[in-house]
Amino acid sequence: MTPRGLLIAAPRSGSGKTTITLALLAALARRGVAVRAAKSGPDYIDPAFHAAATGRPGLNLDSWAMPPALVDHLASTAAQGAELLVAEGAMGLFDGVATEAGRTGAGADIAARLGLPVLLVLDVSGQSQTAAAVLRGFLTHDPRVRIAGVVLNKLGSERHTRMIREAIAPLGVPILGTVPREAAIVLPERHLGLVQAGETDDLAARLKALADLGERHLDLDGIRAAAGPLDLAAGDAGALIAPPGQRIALAQDAAFSFMYGHLLAGWRALGAEILPFSPLGDEAPDPSCDVCWLPGGYPELHAGRLAAAGRFLEGTRRFARAKPVHGECGGYMTLGHALTDAEGSTHAMLGLLDLETSFAHRKMNLGYRAARLVSPSPLGAVGETVRGHEFHYATVLTRGGDALAELSDAEGRPLGPAGSRRGTVTGGFFHAIARD
Numbered sequence: 001m002t003p004r005g006l007l008i009a010a011p012r013s014g015s016g017k018t019t020i021t022l023a024l025l026a027a028l029a030r031r032g033v034a035v036r037a038a039k040s041g042p043d044y045i046d047p048a049f050h051a052a053a054t055g056r057p058g059l060n061l062d063s064w065a066m067p068p069a070l071v072d073h074l075a076s077t078a079a080q081g082a083e084l085l086v087a088e089g090a091m092g093l094f095d096g097v098a099t100e101a102g103r104t105g106a107g108a109d110i111a112a113r114l115g116l117p118v119l120l121v122l123d124v125s126g127q128s129q130t131a132a133a134v135l136r137g138f139l140t141h142d143p144r145v146r147i148a149g150v151v152l153n154k155l156g157s158e159r160h161t162r163m164i165r166e167a168i169a170p171l172g173v174p175i176l177g178t179v180p181r182e183a184a185i186v187l188p189e190r191h192l193g194l195v196q197a198g199e200t201d202d203l204a205a206r207l208k209a210l211a212d213l214g215e216r217h218l219d220l221d222g223i224r225a226a227a228g229p230l231d232l233a234a235g236d237a238g239a240l241i242a243p244p245g246q247r248i249a250l251a252q253d254a255a256f257s258f259m260y261g262h263l264l265a266g267w268r269a270l271g272a273e274i275l276p277f278s279p280l281g282d283e284a285p286d287p288s289c290d291v292c293w294l295p296g297g298y299p300e301l302h303a304g305r306l307a308a309a310g311r312f313l314e315g316t317r318r319f320a321r322a323k324p325v326h327g328e329c330g331g332y333m334t335l336g337h338a339l340t341d342a343e344g345s346t347h348a349m350l351g352l353l354d355l356e357t358s359f360a361h362r363k364m365n366l367g368y369r370a371a372r373l374v375s376p377s378p379l380g381a382v383g384e385t386v387r388g389h390e391f392h393y394a395t396v397l398t399r400g401g402d403a404l405a406e407l408s409d410a411e412g413r414p415l416g417p418a419g420s421r422r423g424t425v426t427g428g429f430f431h432a433i434a435r436d
Contacts, residue, residue: 004227005085006148007040007116009093009107011134015123016153018046019210020177021088024223025053026207027214028084033224036082038075040107041090042368042389042433044258044296050088053207057261061087063109064097064368064410065387065433066239073235074262075114084227087116094141097368097410105368105410108145117148117228124164125154125181132167139171148226151177151218176226177218239434241386243272244324244378245290252276255306256331258296260433279334280305284315291324291378292316294331296431300359300394303339303347313350320352325425326378329392332419332427333357340397352425354400362393368410369430374417375404377426385436390429404428 008024010017021037028035037050038059047058059078061071079085089107096104102113111118120138124131131152139147150173155161161178168175214220241263248267250259256279264274277283280302285292299306306312319325327335336355340346344360372385379386404419404426419428 003079003082003085003230004224005079005087005114005116005230006119006223006227007087007089007107007111008119008121009089009111010121010123011138012092013090015121016179017088017121018049019213020121020151020153020179020218021046021086022049022053022207023210023214024218024220025050025086026211027218027220028224029054030211031220034081034083036078036085038078038085038087039090040087040110041105042391042431043090044260046088047261048257052203053210056082057265059261060433061110062105062433063113064099064103064105065389067236067434068102068113069233069236070239070434071110071113071235072233073237075230076232076234079230079232084224085116085230087111087114093118093120093138093145099411108142112142112144114230114232115228117146117226119176119223119226120147120150121153122150123153124160125156128160128163129167131164132171135168135171135173139173147173148228149174149176149223151175151179153177153179154181155179156181174222174226176222179213179217237266237269239436240266241379241432241435243267243270244293244326245272247273247275247286247289249285249289249292249319250274250276251279251285251292251294251331253278253280254297255280255299255302256295256297258329258431260431263432279309279312282309282311284311285319287315287319289319289323291326292319293378294325294327294334294427296329296331299330299334300339300341303341303349304345306334306349307347316350317352320423320425323424324378325352327427328431329390329429332429333394335420335425335427353420353422353427354398355420355427356397357394358397359394361395363395364393365429366391369415370408370410370412370436371405371418371428371430371432372408373405375402375421375426377404377421379426379432380435386432387434387436388430388432390431392429394429405430
């Protein structure tokens with residue numbers, strides 16, 4: 001059977017894309033449909049919820065950070081063995097950066113590249129017939145993108161629904177879902193987005209409720225029919241970041257969980273072995289490993305426990321005497337001397353880099369990053385460029401030692417030196433996604 005696919009998008013953030021996506025995924029999975037999900041853009045949290053809803057690994061597809069051939073490769077690999085590939089957009093459908101066409105990071109790029117019809121989620125609270133005008137704009141804005149159906153979200157009454165149906169009818173776009181305002185299911189949030197799937201104690205109950213929502217308020221058969229057949233190019237995995245070693249010690253727990261699935265899958269496909277360990281469980285990296293990787297996450301929420309985890313601290317310091325250790329964002333902060341949490345308490349960290357960070361005075365740092373490496377690291381050789389993303393609220397109090405990379409933003413504007421290197425230890429706030 002040829003797999004089919006679609007992209008779920010909206011005019012803006014907060015329209016209910018994630019709720020509708022999870023409701024669709026959970027309902028179809030409960031029906032026994034082999035559904036695979038992907039997230040457009042550099043998001044860690046949504047793919048974990050997608051995986052929980054479908055029972056299949058989550059995936060990121062990013063038109064700015066990934067070369068088109070890598071997008072093709074990842075999508076075609078994900079579609080193998082699936083009946084339906086559902087991609088969830090980020091922000092508004094056409095929201096991206098001002099750069100070359102097809103590489104803006106917008107969900108529309110992914111829809112156009114992969115030929116995915118779009119299911120548009122409209123938050124119609126506070127409006128009625130105007131919803132038709134919004135939809136008309138989406139139908140004509142970009143000829144590369146086809147709107148195959150619409151879900152009306154946050155409806156107030158039967159009369160409200162009827163008025164919008166009548167206004168939309170002349171446009172010929174099928175309404176494939178009508179979700180009343182009181183049906184909304186709120187997922188817990190924190191400063192970087194939703195609370196992670198693994199930390200949501202009642203996740204199974206929430207997914208059941210979402211599946212029920214999907215059964216009641218979405219036209220599941222109509223949505224499957226609106227999806228388009230996928231005829232994907234095989235693509236090329238050459239832009240994947242190479243495994244940093246044959247055996248990789250990977251920190252993995254509630255403090256260190258932001259690791260892109262395509263990186264781990266790519267490393268395993270090339271024969272690397274991933275050996276997880278838990279710093280919060282006071283575990284140290286396996287000394288037989290070739291490299292230690294500390295991903296991003298929420299170490300600031302667990303700084304006291306990390307500071308008291310003697311086996312983790314000493315074992316990682318011992319590992320770093322002879323072998324590479326790399327940290328991204330939260331992992332980078334943990335490699336420093338000290339981390340000050342939001343309450344102003346300062347906690348001693350690994351002390352492997354001349355770095356001190358603080359959340360006492362939060363400052364948002366957000367955006368795509370191109371990193372030209374100026375120091376050797378597990379990310380690649382000096383002179384290579386990797387593309388990635390940065391999103392954190394930490395303030396750097398001190399950053400000594402050599403820089404890891406020269407950064408520029410998504411539009412090529414230089415941002416200066418960033419990250420750190422001391423001996424075998426490297427780190428930076430940007431999360432690497434792919435080679436340039």
